Amino acid sequence: MHTIKLNNGLEIPVLGLGTWQSKEDAVQKAVVHALQNGYTHIDTAAVYENEKEVGDGIIESGVAREDIFLTSKVWNDVSTYEGTLKAFEDSIQKLQTSYLDLYLIHWPGPYARFKEVYRAMEELYEQGKVKAIGVSNFNVHHLNELMKDCKVTPVVNQVECHVKYQNQFLNEFCNSHNITLQAYAPMMSWKVGELANIDVVSKLAEKYGKTPTQIALRWLIQRDIIVLPKSVTPSRIEENIQVFDFELSDEDMAELRWVNDGTRLFIEPDNMDYGFYK
Ligand SMILES: NC(=O)C1=CN([C@@H]2O[C@H](COP(=O)(O)OP(=O)(O)OC[C@H]3O[C@@H](n4cnc5c(N)ncnc54)[C@H](OP(=O)(O)O)[C@@H]3O)[C@@H](O)[C@H]2O)C=CC1
Numbered sequence: 461m462h463t464i465k466l467n468n469g470l471e472i473p474v475l476g477l478g479t480w481q482s483k484e485d486a487v488q489k490a491v492v493h494a495l496q497n498g499y500t501h502i503d504t505a506a507v508y509e510n511e512k513e514v515g516d517g518i519i520e521s522g523v524a525r526e527d528i529f530l531t532s533k534v535w536n537d538v539s540t541y542e543g544t545l546k547a548f549e550d551s552i553q554k555l556q557t558s559y560l561d562l563y564l565i566h567w568p569g570p571y572a573r574f575k576e577v578y579r580a581m582e583e584l585y586e587q588g589k590v591k592a593i594g595v596s597n598f599n600v601h602h603l604n605e606l607m608k609d610c611k612v613t614p615v616v617n618q619v620e621c622h623v624k625y626q627n628q629f630l631n632e633f634c635n636s637h638n639i640t641l642q643a644y645a646p647m648m649s650w651k652v653g654e655l656a657n658i659d660v661v662s663k664l665a666e667k668y669g670k671t672p673t674q675i676a677l678r679w680l681i682q683r684d685i686i687v688l689p690k691s692v693t694p695s696r697i698e699e700n701i702q703v704f705d706f707e708l709s710d711e712d713m714a715e716l717r718w719v720n721d722g723t724r725l726f727i728e729p730d731n732m733d734y735g736f737y738k
Pocket residue numbers: 477478479480481503504566596597618619643644645646647648649650652673688689690691692693696697699700726
């Protein structure tokens with residue numbers, strides 16, 4: 461699997477299995493199938509309520525833990541230092557592992573909240589319980605505020621990113637600070653079917669003998685963005701990793717740039733309802 465070097469030197473596989481809305485038996489089977497078919501990277505979160513089954517799948521796959529890059533995230537109801545340490549212990553217990561490769565703040569919330577949570581994550585990093593720490597759904601102003609006084613620069617920012625919502629400005633900002641972008645919803649999530657209706661995407665699928673989803677994933681990978689395609693369907697899990705045997709030309713990369721129309725599927729982080737903080 462191709463990797464990207466994060467700002468702390470850790471190598472991250474450029475493609476990982478997404479697991480949002482993957483539940484119970486299905487997610488366990490998906491994790492086994494993925495790990496036995498070349499995936500080395502799994503993305504989960506406390507709020508997905510599947511960490512136990514993801515952990516079961518990792519064990520059932522027979523793949524050694526140290527050969528897997530495993531990410532989880534602290535959810536929005538955690539806002540204290542102690543609460544973050546406890547959330548981490550809950551996650552690794554469910555995942556049946558002693559460490560995480562990457563631990564993320566799932567959504568920012570108010571400045572004071574994410575700074576407190578991040579301070580605990582820095583502690584986990586210093587103790588070696590997580591190999592890297594990062595953020596998700598952070599806008600530029602959140603990153604600027606965090607970087608004013610954090611000790612450890614976040615390695616990634618995991619955000620919505622796909623052909624119709626390319627997030628170019630945030631990507632450039634992150635690149636300029638050596639923060640790697642991770643694309644969630646890389647195949648447009650519940651609107652995955654629309655990819656085939658985008659003329660440029662379907663034209664390139666035909667040209668390269670690939671599927672629209674493979675074009676969408678390859679386009680992100682060639683921009684050095686990490687992709688997290690989710691599937692619980694064995695054939696699609698296999699299809700989504702078949703993106704390393706072709707290369708989009710510069711002209712085709714540029715043409716895809718124009719597909720961007722700002723269609724956002726997930727809520728804008730500043731509009732998230734954080735009212736349920738404990
Ligand atoms: N940090 C954050 O706030 C967020 C993080 N994420 C992470 O990113 C991951 C990916 O995002 P997600 O929203 O799941 O969306 P994706 O873009 O990965 O799309 C997933 C959807 O596409 C379908 N699908 C998968 N492969 C194919 C294929 N080859 N052809 C046709 N359909 C396909 C899946 O169906 P099926 O499973 O039935 O095959 C599912 O319905 C998440 O799973 C999660 O890990 C996601 C959202 C927010």
